[in-house]
Amino acid sequence: MFEDTILILFISLCTAFASEAILYLLVYRTETYRRLKATVEKQSKKLEKKKELIGDRPTGQKASKKLEKAEEQLKNVSRDLNMVRMKSVVVIGFTFTALLGMFNTIFDGRVVAKLPFTPFGVLQGISHRNLMGTDPTDCSFIFLYILCTMSIRENVQKLLGFGPSRTASKIGGAGFFSPPQTK
Amino acid sequence: VQGQRSTELSMAMAGKGSATEPLWKKAIVRQEKWDSKEDFLDIIYWMRQLLSVVTGVLWGIFPMQGFIGMGLFLLLNAGSVYLYSVAYQKVDEEEFGGTWEILKEGFMTSYTLFLVNWIMSYTTFHFG
Numbered sequence: 001m002f003e004d005t006i007l008i009l010f011i012s013l014c015t016a017f018a019s020e021a022i023l024y025l026l027v028y029r030t031e032t033y034r035r036l037k038a039t040v041e042k043q044s045k046k047l048e049k050k051k052e053l054i055g056d057r058p059t060g061q062k063a064s065k066k067l068e069k070a071e072e073q074l075k076n077v078s079r080d081l082n083m084v085r086m087k088s089v090v091v092i093g094f095t096f097t098a099l100l101g102m103f104n105t106i107f108d109g110r111v112v113a114k115l116p117f118t119p120f121g122v123l124q125g126i127s128h129r130n131l132m133g134t135d136p137t138d139c140s141f142i143f144l145y146i147l148c149t150m151s152i153r154e155n156v157q158k159l160l161g162f163g164p165s166r167t168a169s170k171i172g173g174a175g176f177f178s179p180p181q182t183k
Numbered sequence: 184v185q186g187q188r189s190t191e192l193s194m195a196m197a198g199k200g201s202a203t204e205p206l207w208k209k210a211i212v213r214q215e216k217w218d219s220k221e222d223f224l225d226i227i228y229w230m231r232q233l234l235s236v237v238t239g240v241l242w243g244i245f246p247m248q249g250f251i252g253m254g255l256f257l258l259l260n261a262g263s264v265y266l267y268s269v270a271y272q273k274v275d276e277e278e279f280g281g282t283w284e285i286l287k288e289g290f291m292t293s294y295t296l297f298l299v300n301w302i303m304s305y306t307t308f309h310f311g
Contacts, residue, residue: 001307116242116246147302151296
């Protein structure tokens with residue numbers, strides 16, 4: 001079981017680094033992405049400063065319209081940035097889903113770990129997927145893999161310095177396909 | 184320019200924080216003022232990840248089980264972040280958008296990291 005958990009962790013690490021490497025080659029180093037990212041950072045910082053200056057004071061109609069317009073502009077640029085990234089993310093998604101299918105077959109029916117807790121409801125359906133027996137603390141490959149991926153992916157992105165700043169994510173809007181918050 | 188440089192140097196030596204000071208130093212030394220909010224939130228983020236790894240491994244060794252283990256982790260995680268921010272660094276939470284913004288920084292990633300470490304350590308030490 002120990003070897004299985006290490007292997008799954010290793011697979012998650014590799015897929016996280018591989019995705020970021022592919023995204024770097026296809027997206028992050030392109031002029032379009034860099035330009036859009038710089039614009040988003042600049043505009044979001046300006047907008048945050050404007051909001052800080054105004055604070056809780058009541059604003060006139062003109063000032064609030066200006067602020068709304070700036071927010072709208074920022075959201076549009078953020079959306080363009082996400083669109084540039086999305087195409088590659090979808091391709092990577094398909095590729096790694098296929099890989100995941102392969103690993104799923106290899107680990108099918110195998111208890112890869114023991115859970116120190118009993119998952120509830122829907123989670124048990126995932127943690128006990130394709131496993132024999134009724135012990136709810138038996139852990140399947142897919143459950144551990146999902147947890148590993150969720151924990152590793154953002155850390156890898158932060159370590160490598162990819163993704164927008166917190167300000168940009170907060171003000172530009174965090175949609176389903178937006179990159180997670182990093183520095 | 185020379186006067187400015189010597190001021191910066193003495194500030195750095197006094198541990199008052201500067202743009203070139205490494206993040207881990209800023210984390211240990213109490214900062215009078217955070218020039219960069221991003222730095223403080225980064226420290227919170229990485230501190231949480233480290234705590235998750237350590238807690239996960241320890242919980243797996245003891246072993247802590249069930250929702251008690253999970254609850255204790257959540258308490259420890261939130262409590263340490265709060266104490267570090269408010270009691271040690273004495274930051275003005277409003278500058279960061281409120282206590283909630285500080286508390287939620289890196290929470291989900293740290294929680295899943297804790298679960299991974301907890302599961303792996305529990306499996307390794309009790310099921311070979």
